[in-house]
Amino acid sequence: MKICVCAKQVPDTNEVRIDPVKGTLIREGVPSILNPDDANALEAALQIKDKHQDTTISVISMGPPQATYMLRECLAMGADEAVLLSDRAFGGADTCATSTTIAAGIRMLGDVDIIFGGRQAIDGDTAQVGPQVAMRLGIPVVTYVQEIVDYTGDKIKVQRQLEDGYELIEVKLPCFLTCVKELNEPRYMSVGSIVDAYKKDIKIYNHEDVKLDPKDCGLNASPTQVFRSFTPPVKGKGEMLQGSNKDMAKELVTKLKEKHLI
Numbered sequence: 001m002k003i004c005v006c007a008k009q010v011p012d013t014n015e016v017r018i019d020p021v022k023g024t025l026i027r028e029g030v031p032s033i034l035n036p037d038d039a040n041a042l043e044a045a046l047q048i049k050d051k052h053q054d055t056t057i058s059v060i061s062m063g064p065p066q067a068t069y070m071l072r073e074c075l076a077m078g079a080d081e082a083v084l085l086s087d088r089a090f091g092g093a094d095t096c097a098t099s100t101t102i103a104a105g106i107r108m109l110g111d112v113d114i115i116f117g118g119r120q121a122i123d124g125d126t127a128q129v130g131p132q133v134a135m136r137l138g139i140p141v142v143t144y145v146q147e148i149v150d151y152t153g154d155k156i157k158v159q160r161q162l163e164d165g166y167e168l169i170e171v172k173l174p175c176f177l178t179c180v181k182e183l184n185e186p187r188y189m190s191v192g193s194i195v196d197a198y199k200k201d202i203k204i205y206n207h208e209d210v211k212l213d214p215k216d217c218g219l220n221a222s223p224t225q226v227f228r229s230f231t232p233p234v235k236g237k238g239e240m241l242q243g244s245n246k247d248m249a250k251e252l253v254t255k256l257k258e259k260h261l262i
């Protein structure tokens, strides 16, 4: 059984703050982390490996050379190999070009049974890359996987999260599954596994390695372009209501009605 996990290094958006005076993002000192949903994706792969010892897990990422730190974290959690797709030609990619490059990288891994990814990356926030990679590889995709119910050789049964319930879906392998945080609790690295992770090589592939022409990746192959990006206005101060509970409740309802919230 061969599993591939798509992992993205992202800025920890919990640490990004807005400068209240300039209204700009404060990026200084913001650490880069493994995208949280991708940690759940890796944990799902590791749990299959715990039960089926003949499993190998490859983690793949597209990003700048510094993404190797995140990939070492994945190795320390228990992945067997890590591949970084890194090339100036991949830069400026929208989700369309990102998925082309990731799919090309996965093809270089040979036959893969399951590809796990996160539902969404906390920086780009589009939730498009997983389904697009699956489409490019011509395999089925199940998004929002919240539980792996059963795995039997050539099929996997999963729960797919909905707003008010779930769907039970059985899907043939090979397939792409995008994971949500409810799926599991990602494990911690051990000191020994961190040391071992630094002994492993991380393969770095450029566009030639994954057989992509520069015109088919990165900005050149991105149908969308970020025209402008800006920081949303800082929210105004809250308003304290005064008076008895009854008066405050009445005023609150009036204000909510004025804003058409109720």
Ligand SMILES: Cc1cc2nc3c(=O)[nH]c(=O)nc-3n(C[C@H](O)[C@H](O)[C@H](O)COP(=O)(O)OP(=O)(O)OC[C@H]3O[C@@H](n4cnc5c(N)ncnc54)[C@H](O)[C@@H]3O)c2cc1C
Pocket (backbone or CB within 6 Å): 006, 007, 008, 009, 035, 037, 038, 041, 060, 061, 062, 063, 091, 092, 093, 094, 095, 096, 098, 099, 102, 116, 117, 118, 119, 120, 121, 122, 123, 124, 125, 126, 127, 128, 129, 130, 222, 224, 225, 226
């Ligand atoms: C014109 C344009 C230019 C851009 N330029 C840049 C740029 O220069 N640099 C930049 O960093 N971003 C750039 N972006 C943003 C970039 O498109 C997205 O970061 C990227 O396509 C992934 O989309 P997402 O973050 O919404 O991921 P989602 O679709 O929300 O991610 C879902 C899942 O897909 C997988 N995944 C997503 N991205 C990767 C990845 N890179 N490697 C491995 N797995 C992944 C993960 O499992 C993730 O959980 C640009 C976007 C546009 C439109």
